[in-house]
Amino acid sequence: MTAVDTPTSSPAEGLPGGFEALFENAPCGYLTTTDGGVVTRVNETFLTWSGHRREDLVGSAFGRLLPVGDRILWSTHSAPQLGTTGGVSEVVVEVVAADRSRLPALVTATRVPARGGAEAEVRIVVFSAPERRAHEQELIAALHRVEEADDRRAAAEADARRRALEDPLTGLPNRAGLTGHLASALAGPGSPVAVLVVDLDHFTVVNESLGTPAGDELLVTVAQRLRTSVRESATVARLSADEFVVVDRCDADGARELAERLLEPLTAPVVLDGLEVVVSASIGAVVAAPGPGSAERALHDAGVAMHRAKARGRGRVEVHDPHRTDATVDRLRLLGELRRGIADGELRVHYQPRVAVHDGSVAGVEALVRWQHPVRGLLAPVEFIDLAEQSGLVRELGARVLDTAVEQAARWARDPGTPAIEVAVNLSTRQLTDPGLVGSVTATLNRHGLDPHLLVLEVTETALVNDPEAAAATLAALKDLGVGIAVDDFGTGYASLTYLQRFPVDELKIDRSFVTGLGVNDGDTAIVRTCVQLAHGVGVRAVAEGVETRAQLDALAAMGCDYVQGYFFSRPLTVQALQEWVRSR
Amino acid sequence: MSTPPAAAVSGSAAARHHVTVHGRPDGPVVLLVHGFGSDQQVWRPLLPAFTGEHRVVLVDQAGAGRFDAGTYDRERYSTLDGYADDLVDVCEELDLRDVVVVAHSVSSMIAARAALRAPERFRQLVMLAPSARYTDDPATGYDGGFSTEDVEELLASLDHNYLAWTAAVGPMIMGNPDRPELGEEFAGSFRRLHPGTARDFARATFLADSRELLTRVQVPTLVLQCRDDALAPESATREVAARLPRATLVDLDASGHCPHVSAPAETASVVLAHLPGRP
Numbered sequence: 001m002t003a004v005d006t007p008t009s010s011p012a013e014g015l016p017g018g019f020e021a022l023f024e025n026a027p028c029g030y031l032t033t034t035d036g037g038v039v040t041r042v043n044e045t046f047l048t049w050s051g052h053r054r055e056d057l058v059g060s061a062f063g064r065l066l067p068v069g070d071r072i073l074w075s076t077h078s079a080p081q082l083g084t085t086g087g088v089s090e091v092v093v094e095v096v097a098a099d100r101s102r103l104p105a106l107v108t109a110t111r112v113p114a115r116g117g118a119e120a121e122v123r124i125v126v127f128s129a130p131e132r133r134a135h136e137q138e139l140i141a142a143l144h145r146v147e148e149a150d151d152r153r154a155a156a157e158a159d160a161r162r163r164a165l166e167d168p169l170t171g172l173p174n175r176a177g178l179t180g181h182l183a184s185a186l187a188g189p190g191s192p193v194a195v196l197v198v199d200l201d202h203f204t205v206v207n208e209s210l211g212t213p214a215g216d217e218l219l220v221t222v223a224q225r226l227r228t229s230v231r232e233s234a235t236v237a238r239l240s241a242d243e244f245v246v247v248d249r250c251d252a253d254g255a256r257e258l259a260e261r262l263l264e265p266l267t268a269p270v271v272l273d274g275l276e277v278v279v280s281a282s283i284g285a286v287v288a289a290p291g292p293g294s295a296e297r298a299l300h301d302a303g304v305a306m307h308r309a310k311a312r313g314r315g316r317v318e319v320h321d322p323h324r325t326d327a328t329v330d331r332l333r334l335l336g337e338l339r340r341g342i343a344d345g346e347l348r349v350h351y352q353p354r355v356a357v358h359d360g361s362v363a364g365v366e367a368l369v370r371w372q373h374p375v376r377g378l379l380a381p382v383e384f385i386d387l388a389e390q391s392g393l394v395r396e397l398g399a400r401v402l403d404t405a406v407e408q409a410a411r412w413a414r415d416p417g418t419p420a421i422e423v424a425v426n427l428s429t430r431q432l433t434d435p436g437l438v439g440s441v442t443a444t445l446n447r448h449g450l451d452p453h454l455l456v457l458e459v460t461e462t463a464l465v466n467d468p469e470a471a472a473a474t475l476a477a478l479k480d481l482g483v484g485i486a487v488d489d490f491g492t493g494y495a496s497l498t499y500l501q502r503f504p505v506d507e508l509k510i511d512r513s514f515v516t517g518l519g520v521n522d523g524d525t526a527i528v529r530t531c532v533q534l535a536h537g538v539g540v541r542a543v544a545e546g547v548e549t550r551a552q553l554d555a556l557a558a559m560g561c562d563y564v565q566g567y568f569f570s571r572p573l574t575v576q577a578l579q580e581w582v583r584s585r
Numbered sequence: 586m587s588t589p590p591a592a593a594v595s596g597s598a599a600a601r602h603h604v605t606v607h608g609r610p611d612g613p614v615v616l617l618v619h620g621f622g623s624d625q626q627v628w629r630p631l632l633p634a635f636t637g638e639h640r641v642v643l644v645d646q647a648g649a650g651r652f653d654a655g656t657y658d659r660e661r662y663s664t665l666d667g668y669a670d671d672l673v674d675v676c677e678e679l680d681l682r683d684v685v686v687v688a689h690s691v692s693s694m695i696a697a698r699a700a701l702r703a704p705e706r707f708r709q710l711v712m713l714a715p716s717a718r719y720t721d722d723p724a725t726g727y728d729g730g731f732s733t734e735d736v737e738e739l740l741a742s743l744d745h746n747y748l749a750w751t752a753a754v755g756p757m758i759m760g761n762p763d764r765p766e767l768g769e770e771f772a773g774s775f776r777r778l779h780p781g782t783a784r785d786f787a788r789a790t791f792l793a794d795s796r797e798l799l800t801r802v803q804v805p806t807l808v809l810q811c812r813d814d815a816l817a818p819e820s821a822t823r824e825v826a827a828r829l830p831r832a833t834l835v836d837l838d839a840s841g842h843c844p845h846v847s848a849p850a851e852t853a854s855v856v857l858a859h860l861p862g863r864p
Binding site for chain 2: 034035036037038061063064067068069071072073074075076077079080083084158184187
């Protein structure tokens with residue numbers, strides 16, 4: 001490199017042909033282009049390698065040398081990168097040769113910004129790279145295999161996810177799937193979302209009489225009918241056995257219209273096992289209110305409306321009205337409160353004295369339950385006893401009242417200052433049919449040490465006629481304990497004289513509705529007289545409830561009624577008030 | 586480059602498209618829609634010019650960037666209509682109004698379709714390097730820049746391109762040699778893109794002919810033409826402006842196909858100069 005040492009000569013002069021020759025015959029292809037990619041210079045190496053003629057390349061776009069895919073890549077990625085970073089290196093492309101063959105190549109380029117009078121220039125080096133190309137092909141093949149495996153795994157995962165959200169029998173979304181649909185429908189803004197709960201009427205009859213396969217076939221048919229009866233955009237889901245849900249965008253009127261439209265295809269006959277079966281459905285609809293928890297609330301409200309549709313005769317539609325307090329919701333709420341109230345000791349037992357007609361002495365008390373509601377105050381049984389009876393909660397409630405009353409009676413019995421008095425406790429129908437009743441009464445008496453003769457259990461006529469055999473057996477067992485038995489509300493039910501003779505009854509309590517009519521209504525007077533005679537006829541005591549006036553008392557006395565109770569003497573009282581009342585007489 | 590604060594947006598369409606919102610919350614809405622083979626990161630160089638005055642909404646189109654791959658639907662994305670439906674879904678979900686859409690390359694035709702579907706949402710379209718048809722149409726003498734053979738080859742060779750893109754795209758997009766880790770991160774996100782989705786997008790892009798459809802777009806449109814654009818040649822971009830009833834054509838000094846990357850300052854100033862005043 002002696003030329004380098006010669007200050008008067010340029011370095012190129014020291015080489016054969018100078019830098020120009022180095023450019024032309026370099027080991028790889030060289031090109032220069034304008035900023036816009038128009039080729040300005042190209043070397044011999046490139047021309048020889050590609051077969052192109054210089055006059056064809058200079059003045060045309062560099063990108064045109066690349067196949068279309070690489071040209072797009074170069075334009076969308078490499079060219080902008082040259083502009084921002086000033087260079088790209090080893091971009092894998094193919095160069096289209098003059099004979100249209102493809103020459104694998106690596107392209108490295110740098111951009112020289114405009115300086116002085118010189119325009120910006122892009123300098124490109126093209127390496128022939130057949131091995132690199134083969135290597136890339138291998139990489140692509142490997143990548144494809146990985147992606148195919150990924151695809152298969154993703155497809156399997158998607159399938160599993162879908163199955164988890166789908167009811168296998170009908171292919172409809174299940175509860176989880178529905179929850180997702182509903183949540184996303186409610187999440188965004190848009191027209192209101194209606195939720196319909198569709199429940200088949202008497203589906204269990206189909207299952208029980210024709211078998212589960214027939215029941216499944218019916219469900220599949222119903223699913224198809226629902227799916228084809230709603231809009232494409234609506235969601236149909238199966239929530240549980242025979243409960244379906246339809247979600248669509250419409251207002252309350254639209255929801256009712258849709259629900260009524262759905263009833264018809266559902267009632268078309270279905271042939272199951274060669275039998276033509278006609279089913280009907282009850283539908284509850286609601287327009288979901290926006291806000292958190294709206295999906296759950298909408299499903300709940302639609303379900304409540306559906307139960308109302310069933311209660312009102314089935315095969316019909318009920319739309320939830322958010323402006324009206326729903327009796328069913330009230331009922332459910334109250335039930336929850338009552339369950340908690342019993343556990344928290346909110347039940348109170350009050351006692352209403354019963355008086356012997358012949359001498360005016362206090363012969364006993366009737367224990368009557370009250371509920372000290374934390375918000376609504378002291379509630380009479382009429383407010384909650386039916387609810388307790390329907391829900392089965394009455395067993396627990398009855399047991400509590402019995403326990404409290406027996407404990408109190410035992411306390412009075414032990415108190416030398418007060419004469420022993422009977423305590424009457426009401427038994428509900430459910431308690432009477434509870435096989436554990438006798439055992440629990442025995443245990444209660446033993447626990448508090450009360451003489452069984454001081455306990456009277458009152459049962460209603462209705463309870464007796466429900467299952468007379470069982471009732472007779474239970475009452476006989478109670479009677480054996482020494483407990484007295486009274487028939488409550490006598491005259492309002494269907495108890496005949498025959499029944500009375502079969503049951504070991506000690507007392508008839510004439511219903512207050514007849515006592516109220518005493519002396520006013522001839523019919524009532526006659527009924528009360530008959531009841532008293534009937535009681536005495538079978539050898540039991542007659543007791544009148546609801547005595548409010550002196551005239552009523554006088555009439556009852558004239559009929560020979562044994563005991564009376566009512567506001568004429570006293571309303572039901574707390575223990576303390578009762579004791580004061582007794583002392584003050 | 587500093588990253589402007591982005592507000593995460595929840596909700597189904599916004600989540601699917603990884604919508605991010607930048608700039609003034611009460612500013613006029615500018616929706617930036619990236620083109621083929623990139624994602625919303627491509628707007629980074631342009632973003633600072635808009636965030637001062639505008640509420641800038643960025644999306645990742647189907648198959649791109651952090652789009653929710655689990656919701657990719659091949660049938661929906663077999664034509665440009667599916668991508669246009671996505672834009673309308675995002676606008677409706679976020680209740681965007683008086684939207685200025687700045688769309689690059691093929692996304693200009695996606696934006697045109699969205700404007701036909703929901704004209705009431707859009708105030709102006711800005712098309713960067715648009716082409717209504719990439720394939721030549723010898724019957725009408727139209728020069729789209731690609732012969733039928735080109736397009737056939739392109740569709741057949743996409744796998745090759747895909748691999749090359751994954752290597753080339755990261756550092757290019759970030760344009761920040763001082764912080765190469767950003768490029769690495771981005772190239773990683775790009776590799777997550779399934780080549781199947783790139784094939785679908787390419788097919789939808791290169792087989793579409795939007796020329797007739799443009800004649801029905803009533804939204805005012807700014808058309809930006811670059812010099813030496815190998816993908817949207819002058820003939821194609823001028824055809825776009827000629828077909829649109831309310832087009833303004835501006836020639837940029839920038840060359841190539843990606844003026845928002847190679848010349849963000851010029852691109853932003855031209856767009857801002859043509860934006861409507863506050864609605």
